[in-house]
Amino acid sequence: MQKMPQWADVLLIPLVSLILAAFFSAVVILAIGENPWEALKIMVEGALGSTYGWGYTLYYATNFIFTGLAVAVANHAKMFNIGGEGQAVMGGLGVALVCLYIPFPHWTLALLAAAATAAVFGAAWAAIPALLQAKRGSHIVITTIMFNFIAASLLNYFLIGPLKADGMEPATARFPEAARLPTFQDMFSSPDNPLFRGAPANVAFFVAILACIAVWLLIWRSRLGYEIRSFGWSEPAARYAGISPVRIIMLTMLISGGLAGMMAINNVMGEAERLVLNSAEGAGFIGIAVALMGRSHPLGVFLAAVLFGFLYQGGAELSLWTGIPRDMVVVIQALVILFTGALDNMVRMPLERVFSTLRRAPKPDSKSTTARTAE
Amino acid sequence: MDLATILQVLDTTVRLATPLLFACLAGLFSERAGIVDIGLEGKMLAAAFLSAAIAAVTGSVWIGLSAGIVGALSMSAIHGLASITFRGNQLISGVAINFLAQGLTVVIAQSWFNQGGRTPALAGGARFHSITLPGAEALREVPVLGPIYYELISGHSILVYVALLCVPLSWWVLQRTRFGLRLRAVGENPAAVDTAGVSVERLRYAAVMICGVLTGFAGAYLATGLQAGFVRDMTAGRGYIALAALIFAKWRPWAALWATLLFGFLQALSLRPDVLEGVLRIDVSSQLLDALPYILTVVILAGFVGRAIPPRAGGEPYVKER
Numbered sequence: 001m002q003k004m005p006q007w008a009d010v011l012l013i014p015l016v017s018l019i020l021a022a023f024f025s026a027v028v029i030l031a032i033g034e035n036p037w038e039a040l041k042i043m044v045e046g047a048l049g050s051t052y053g054w055g056y057t058l059y060y061a062t063n064f065i066f067t068g069l070a071v072a073v074a075n076h077a078k079m080f081n082i083g084g085e086g087q088a089v090m091g092g093l094g095v096a097l098v099c100l101y102i103p104f105p106h107w108t109l110a111l112l113a114a115a116a117t118a119a120v121f122g123a124a125w126a127a128i129p130a131l132l133q134a135k136r137g138s139h140i141v142i143t144t145i146m147f148n149f150i151a152a153s154l155l156n157y158f159l160i161g162p163l164k165a166d167g168m169e170p171a172t173a174r175f176p177e178a179a180r181l182p183t184f185q186d187m188f189s190s191p192d193n194p195l196f197r198g199a200p201a202n203v204a205f206f207v208a209i210l211a212c213i214a215v216w217l218l219i220w221r222s223r224l225g226y227e228i229r230s231f232g233w234s235e236p237a238a239r240y241a242g243i244s245p246v247r248i249i250m251l252t253m254l255i256s257g258g259l260a261g262m263m264a265i266n267n268v269m270g271e272a273e274r275l276v277l278n279s280a281e282g283a284g285f286i287g288i289a290v291a292l293m294g295r296s297h298p299l300g301v302f303l304a305a306v307l308f309g310f311l312y313q314g315g316a317e318l319s320l321w322t323g324i325p326r327d328m329v330v331v332i333q334a335l336v337i338l339f340t341g342a343l344d345n346m347v348r349m350p351l352e353r354v355f356s357t358l359r360r361a362p363k364p365d366s367k368s369t370t371a372r373t374a375e
Numbered sequence: 376m377d378l379a380t381i382l383q384v385l386d387t388t389v390r391l392a393t394p395l396l397f398a399c400l401a402g403l404f405s406e407r408a409g410i411v412d413i414g415l416e417g418k419m420l421a422a423a424f425l426s427a428a429i430a431a432v433t434g435s436v437w438i439g440l441s442a443g444i445v446g447a448l449s450m451s452a453i454h455g456l457a458s459i460t461f462r463g464n465q466l467i468s469g470v471a472i473n474f475l476a477q478g479l480t481v482v483i484a485q486s487w488f489n490q491g492g493r494t495p496a497l498a499g500g501a502r503f504h505s506i507t508l509p510g511a512e513a514l515r516e517v518p519v520l521g522p523i524y525y526e527l528i529s530g531h532s533i534l535v536y537v538a539l540l541c542v543p544l545s546w547w548v549l550q551r552t553r554f555g556l557r558l559r560a561v562g563e564n565p566a567a568v569d570t571a572g573v574s575v576e577r578l579r580y581a582a583v584m585i586c587g588v589l590t591g592f593a594g595a596y597l598a599t600g601l602q603a604g605f606v607r608d609m610t611a612g613r614g615y616i617a618l619a620a621l622i623f624a625k626w627r628p629w630a631a632l633w634a635t636l637l638f639g640f641l642q643a644l645s646l647r648p649d650v651l652e653g654v655l656r657i658d659v660s661s662q663l664l665d666a667l668p669y670i671l672t673v674v675i676l677a678g679f680v681g682r683a684i685p686p687r688a689g690g691e692p693y694v695k696e697r
Contacts, residue, residue, distance in 0.1 A: 028479070032486035080466055128673075138676035139685070141466055142622065145413070145615055146669040146676075153666035161660070288470055325485045325492065327607075330478030334471050342457035342468035349461075 004355040010300075014293055014340060016347050021335035028331055034324050046317025047310045055184050055199020056316070060283075061309030062201070062266040065208040067287025068305050069215050070122075070260035072296040076219055077252040078232040083129060083144025084260040085284025086151030087122040091261025092268040093158065094121030096275035099175040100163075110179040115207065115265050122261015123254040125151060130253030134246040140253070148284070159277055172275040181270045202270035211259060212298040218255070219298075228252050260284060289333050292341040308333070378519070382526040384643050384650055389527070389535060390601060392639025394419065394593040394610075396538045398617035399624065399631045400545050401589035407549065407626060408582030409562035409688040410458055411465045414450065414472035415590055416614025422447040422594025424480035427494040427605035428487060430501040436599050439501065443598075444591030450476060451587030459579050462692030473614070481607045494598075494605040503532035503600040532600040534592060541589070545628040558582055562686035565693040575693045593617075619672035625683050638668045 026036035047053045067084045074081035094117035104110035129143035156170070165173035181203050184196035219225040231238040231248045239245060263283060268275055286308055293307070294300025315329035339347065398415045405412040425446035430439025450472050457468035481492035488494055508529035515525045549555035557578055561568045565575045597613075598605045620638050624630035644651055645664035652658060675683055 028482065032482060082466070082470065132673070132677050136676070136678050138673075138678070141413070142618070143673055143676055146619065146673050149612060149615065149669045150666045150673075153662040153669075156665075157660055157662040160662075285470070285474070288467070292467070323486070325482055327478045327481040327485075327492070330474050331482060332478075334474030334478055337467060337474060338453070338457070338471035342463040342465075342471050343461055345461040345463055346456075 017339040043314025047313035051195040055196040055201040056313040057309040059201040060312040063283040064305035066263035068290030068301040071291035074256040075296040086148035087260035088280040089151040090125040091118035091122040091264035095264040099179040118264040119258035123258040126257025134249040200271040204266035387643035388640040395635040397593035401586040405586040411690040413469035417473035417476035418447040418590035419594040420476040422591040423598035426595035427598035443595035447591035448587035455583040
């Protein structure tokens with residue numbers, strides 16, 4: 001029997017964890033002599049108070065949806081893909097190659113080709129750790145961490161060497177005009193009503209939403225998703241049911257890596273329009289927090305990604321208007337991972353106790369007289 | 376390629392291997408007790424910041440070192456709370472600790488010193504300086520051996536020698552004491568230790584705290600020995616390289632020394648690309664050298680060069696039978 005109702009598991013626990021994380025963040029802000037309430041107001045105003053703020057919030061959220069989904073898919077097979085960062089970097093490399101060397105007639109074709117290449121590059125980067133896990137039992141967490149660093153070195157190499165454009169900066173040349181993705185400003189603004197002016201949110205946001213739906217269909221409405229979930233629930237049982245562990249590990253990680261790689265259509269193609277050093281900017285790691293908060297469900301991932309988009313944009317505004325550095329966002333992110341992930345039981349165990357006593361106690365005013373003889 | 380250049384590269388190797396060695400031994404104690412720790416990076420960073428900050432304020436590197444150890448210990452306490460008391464996911468806890476240290480160090484540094492997330496540059500008594508071993512000056516003129524003793528063995532900061540001493544000490548504690556036997560047992564089969572009437576929780580907390588002290592040394596050496604002050608993200612992935620070295624060493628203290636020296640050597644080489652080009656007569660990109668520790672670790676993990684088998688109960692919270 002479940003120890004508590006499902007709504008508590010899905011809503012109450014993340015909420016309590018979030019409140020704890022917010023509380024400790026406020027303590028940190030107080031400790032450095034700033035006002036947490038003012039800070040929150042600046043963050044809300046800066047991130048949600050204008051279409052410009054929303055344009056940034058949703059731009060960051062798009063990154064986090066992709067990496068969050070990547071971690072979530074792997075989670076369903078009980079695998080911890082900590083390599084989203086490296087996979088996103090490799091996705092960026094794929095996008096850059098496609099955009100720089102193929103002359104596209106229209107951005108739609110460029111988007112399709114770039115998304116496919118980004119997914120293939122990301123998946124390929126996840127494939128080796130997956131293969132080592134499936135065939136050799138090498139722990140996927142360690143190998144994906146190593147692959148993050150190898151990807152960073154590889155990106156360095158390409159940006160200093162073969163792909164470097166003229167000039168001092170280690171970066172590629174700007175992508176051609178035909179590969180430019182329409183931003184929210186292009187899509188929703190009219191001459192007399194300018195919206196999202198200068199904000200980087202672009203059409204990739206809608207691709208991210210499609211990815212959410214696709215992941216939902218995959219995990220809960222497909223045979224493969226069923227196999228992934230059974231494998232994650234109990235490997236021996238899945239094996240006994242004729243599910244091949246090698247196949248599930250490989251496919252799950254390929255999908256996961258592909259999703260992380262696809263982030264590049266947002267940050268590399270949609271925003272920077274060229275490949276720069278450290279292009280993923282830690283979004284691969286934020287995917288971990290997003291997937292944990294979102295309980296590995298696409299809807300949860302979407303909401304958590306928007307929340308983290310808000311934190312990122314709000315954090316940037318904070319450093320602009322107060323003495324709180326932008327790194328405060330990293331602290332908040334750490335606290336969210338700590339409370340929703342590592343200290344989950346600290347929140348869960350007392351709540352479970354509360355629910356089990358509630359269940360045992362007979363309700364005096366309840367109409368139903370189904371006698372519960374628990375004592 | 377002359378002796379002086381070789382000695383220079385080897386000297387840098389020892390310096391760069393020291394923080395790796397501390398961190399690697401730290402991870403060794405933790406993982407041997409069954410607590411996987413990918414938060415080495417964060418603990419080192421916390422220690423680096425606090426040691427530099429307190430040393431800058433007090434002017435004493437020893438007080439700084441103590442503060443650094445306290446910083447790393449408090450991160451260890453979080454890890455212990457999450458992974459031992461609340462039986463949470465040790466990997467996720469490690470990730471959280473890395474981010475916590477990454478963010479907090481800069482936020483606090485900015486608030487205390489207002490120098491863009493760094494501490495003031497350390498000088499004088501606020502730093503660990505190199506010490507000259509007895510007889511180094513006198514023997515300097517002896518051919519070959521003299522320079523080796525003077526350049527390579529003598530002339531490091533005290534923490535380098537502490538790190539080297541930690542290797543036999545760790546071996547002795549783990550292999551020759553009752554505590555070490557129990558610690559290793561708790562990483563392999565905690566239920567057996569529990570049955571024998573020894574507290575699994577207490578042993579694991581002890582291991583996690585030893586890990587904290589050693590990462591404290593690692594971080595303090597980075598900020599007050601190797602460099603003069605804290606800068607943001609100054610660990611630069613060393614915690615992960617230490618983790619790689621730990622796997623490379625197959626969770627054994629003496630092997631950890633050789634593994635960290637190897638990885639330190641690779642780091643030293645990537646600082647001196649001219650040396651490698653001179654020897655190999657080909658252009659080796661420094662990016663390849665940067666990536667080599669990670670690539671080697673993946674090869675080891677793949678089981679192509681012997682098999683690395685981690686402690687059996689690693690990463691699994693122990694649930695006492697009810």
